[in-house]
Amino acid sequence: MEKTNPTPTMKDVAKEAGVALGTVSKVVNGLPVGESYKIRVEEAIRKLNYQVNSYAQGLKANKTHTVALLIPNTITPFFAALVYHINLALLKRKYRMLLCSTDYDPGLEQEYVAMAQQNKVDGIIGLTYNPDLLLDDATPFVAIDRSISARIPCVSSDNFAGGQLAAEKLADLGCRNVAFLRIGSSLSNEPNKRKAGFENGCLSRGLTYEMKILNDGEPYGEFENFLKEHRINGKLSFDGIFCVTDTLAHSVIGMLAGLGLRVPEDVQVIGFDGTRHFGDQEYTCSTIVQPVPEIAEMCVELLLQESRQAKPPLICLPVTYAYGGTTRE
Amino acid sequence: MEKTNPTPTMKDVAKEAGVALGTVSKVVNGLPVGESYKIRVEEAIRKLNYQVNSYAQGLKANKTHTVALLIPNTITPFFAALVYHINLALLKRKYRMLLCSTDYDPGLEQEYVAMAQQNKVDGIIGLTYNPDLLLDDATPFVAIDRSISARIPCVSSDNFAGGQLAAEKLADLGCRNVAFLRIGSSLSNEPNKRKAGFENGCLSRGLTYEMKILNDGEPYGEFENFLKEHRINGKLSFDGIFCVTDTLAHSVIGMLAGLGLRVPEDVQVIGFDGTRHFGDQEYTCSTIVQPVPEIAEMCVELLLQESRQAKPPLICLPVTYAYGGTTRE
DNA sequence: TATATTTGGTGAAACGTTTCGTATGGCATG
DNA sequence: CATGCCATACGAAACGTTTCACCAAATATA
Numbered sequence: 040m041e042k043t044n045p046t047p048t049m050k051d052v053a054k055e056a057g058v059a060l061g062t063v064s065k066v067v068n069g070l071p072v073g074e075s076y077k078i079r080v081e082e083a084i085r086k087l088n089y090q091v092n093s094y095a096q097g098l099k100a101n102k103t104h105t106v107a108l109l110i111p112n113t114i115t116p117f118f119a120a121l122v123y124h125i126n127l128a129l130l131k132r133k134y135r136m137l138l139c140s141t142d143y144d145p146g147l148e149q150e151y152v153a154m155a156q157q158n159k160v161d162g163i164i165g166l167t168y169n170p171d172l173l174l175d176d177a178t179p180f181v182a183i184d185r186s187i188s189a190r191i192p193c194v195s196s197d198n199f200a201g202g203q204l205a206a207e208k209l210a211d212l213g214c215r216n217v218a219f220l221r222i223g224s225s226l227s228n229e230p231n232k233r234k235a236g237f238e239n240g241c242l243s244r245g246l247t248y249e250m251k252i253l254n255d256g257e258p259y260g261e262f263e264n265f266l267k268e269h270r271i272n273g274k275l276s277f278d279g280i281f282c283v284t285d286t287l288a289h290s291v292i293g294m295l296a297g298l299g300l301r302v303p304e305d306v307q308v309i310g311f312d313g314t315r316h317f318g319d320q321e322y323t324c325s326t327i328v329q330p331v332p333e334i335a336e337m338c339v340e341l342l343l344q345e346s347r348q349a350k351p352p353l354i355c356l357p358v359t360y361a362y363g364g365t366t367r368e
Numbered sequence: 369m370e371k372t373n374p375t376p377t378m379k380d381v382a383k384e385a386g387v388a389l390g391t392v393s394k395v396v397n398g399l400p401v402g403e404s405y406k407i408r409v410e411e412a413i414r415k416l417n418y419q420v421n422s423y424a425q426g427l428k429a430n431k432t433h434t435v436a437l438l439i440p441n442t443i444t445p446f447f448a449a450l451v452y453h454i455n456l457a458l459l460k461r462k463y464r465m466l467l468c469s470t471d472y473d474p475g476l477e478q479e480y481v482a483m484a485q486q487n488k489v490d491g492i493i494g495l496t497y498n499p500d501l502l503l504d505d506a507t508p509f510v511a512i513d514r515s516i517s518a519r520i521p522c523v524s525s526d527n528f529a530g531g532q533l534a535a536e537k538l539a540d541l542g543c544r545n546v547a548f549l550r551i552g553s554s555l556s557n558e559p560n561k562r563k564a565g566f567e568n569g570c571l572s573r574g575l576t577y578e579m580k581i582l583n584d585g586e587p588y589g590e591f592e593n594f595l596k597e598h599r600i601n602g603k604l605s606f607d608g609i610f611c612v613t614d615t616l617a618h619s620v621i622g623m624l625a626g627l628g629l630r631v632p633e634d635v636q637v638i639g640f641d642g643t644r645h646f647g648d649q650e651y652t653c654s655t656i657v658q659p660v661p662e663i664a665e666m667c668v669e670l671l672l673q674e675s676r677q678a679k680p681p682l683i684c685l686p687v688t689y690a691y692g693g694t695t696r697e
Numbered sequence: 698t699a700t701a702t703t704t705g706g707t708g709a710a711a712c713g714t715t716t717c718g719t720a721t722g723g724c725a726t727g
Numbered sequence: 728c729a730t731g732c733c734a735t736a737c738g739a740a741a742c743g744t745t746t747c748a749c750c751a752a753a754t755a756t757a
Contacts, residue, residue, distance in 0.1 A: 046506065048743055050743080059708060060708065060709095061745080062707075072705080090486040091486060091744075093486060094423050094426035094487075094742090098427050098742090099712050099743085103423065113442050113451045114445070114448045114452050116443070116448075119442045119443045119448045122442045123469060126467060130469075135466055135487070137464055140452060154464070157422060158423075158464070316444075323618075377714085378713065378714065387736075388736060389714090390715080390717090391736060393715060420714075424712075424715090425715080427712090427714070428713085428716085428741080429714080702753100703752100703754075703755085704751100704752085705750105705752095706750090706752100707747105708748100708749095709747095711745090711746090712743105715740100716739100716742105717739095718737105718738100718740105719736105719738090720738105722733105722736095723734085725730105726731080726732095727731100
């Protein structure tokens, strides 16, 4: 009578195949084994529908083939794209992904890090906002966008060059007076780099410019006031806007439409990130594109590479401009 | 001399505290232990910075506090919102989430399921498209949107009612001739339910209607043709459009603008999903809102509830209408 | 044919928990 | 003061792998 084992173990397979435990282990792990043994074991595995217990594996090998990703949320399109492409890069290397959505909460970030380490993931990729995140040095860590410490590698896009590119593009498209728009006083400093680059670009191209930080609470009212202050004889005193993110750009475009201003005829708008609908070729606005697939690939590569480098690299990837209907081209 | 143990175990803690292994285990798991013991153990844990090895735990208890989520991608806003809210619901119960992005690939879906089961996650939540997905009955499974088998509970929003609501809303807002738009011949059947509901609503309100499936490849050209066919004396023969998703609605609105048609003055547009930018109060278009937080909560609840019910429930959650600027109100 | 050498399968030990039968100390009872 | 009982800490066994020292068989060498 066949004894139906609910979840067969290596021992069961060994018995079924009439071989030793270690032999089964070798077959499972692809180590060299005599052909006849291999066949018998594989048959037994099929017959019993055996699957390795990766928790036993993890316990023994202290390796889990799992990486934790810390990210504020999955809804912001840039984050969503990051999650997607990091998942892809991990899948390619047969790694699994533990998703940790932190909501920008430093406490939660720390909690997730502790959990990830306790959970013995093989590494952590983090886009975090806790300036004094506590890391053990047993678990490799790669930061995105924000350098955490001198010991931690960091991958980001070239935010300064992006700001500069936006200014140059607006200048090329005929703008003379431009504005930089961002929301709130974010904890991160990419916006500052984008702003600095934009400023630099404006200066080198002789554009007059204006910087405006919208209040997080009610950007609409503030933006309207901003526009009123800059309207002379019914005409806007600027003809180009660089928004710190595409999301903000979308809002701004909506507000402009609500105020009877045409984009790109009256004002040209450039965003930042390179958001687009999935599978769609079209960008949702003219934008500075972050190379998300490359960022993802680089993070995973750095995280999983065998040799820790003495001096952790700070990678800065190039950005590009893409037309998305909110500029003249 | 203090021996610096790289990763202390329960045994180390026991030695440090001068108690037995089992006592440490009890303290760690919050089981009743004499107060003096508890204090000594907790002190030792702090001193050694001990953390439980959850792989040993998983091996022993056959419980991992981890749930796998299968979803086509994280970029489509509806999916992104699902991921976010399911993560939240899991976090509340101190569960972790293994994210499996499947790209609509049935093979990859099956692979992930096998991996999840092998990995001994405590359960799987899946929005999948493989009609003959193979599941073992050891791992609880909850389906989203698509009922997989009679043995598997399924959570979805009321797509039929949503379609109906869209028709009624358009009727209320003064439309007389409307169109239903979708892209491609998706494998899923929610679009069909939305269409059926819409049809039903149109009939009961006396609207004339038209159904159009846009080709996945080049929706723009097709849509333009569709419009041309329905233009009589320069005027469109319909005044309301119901799009099967918000994403499609956005594209359609862009196309309409490109053709010189005003939304909502010339045509009113209603989407489906309830997409909005993160933290923003505003919907990106007028839309039928899926109750994503409730869907997430329900999935997790069903998955983790102790008692498997004899007859797995098919949950159908109510949808609502929300104004987003692309209708009269 | 006898010995050295290699090849490759064997199975016990160990990874860090949880569990549970056993042992011990304290307290109540007669 | 002796006995019985209860509460609770103890620690060995088990979970399912991987690893490695050991051993048997097969081949090569003299």
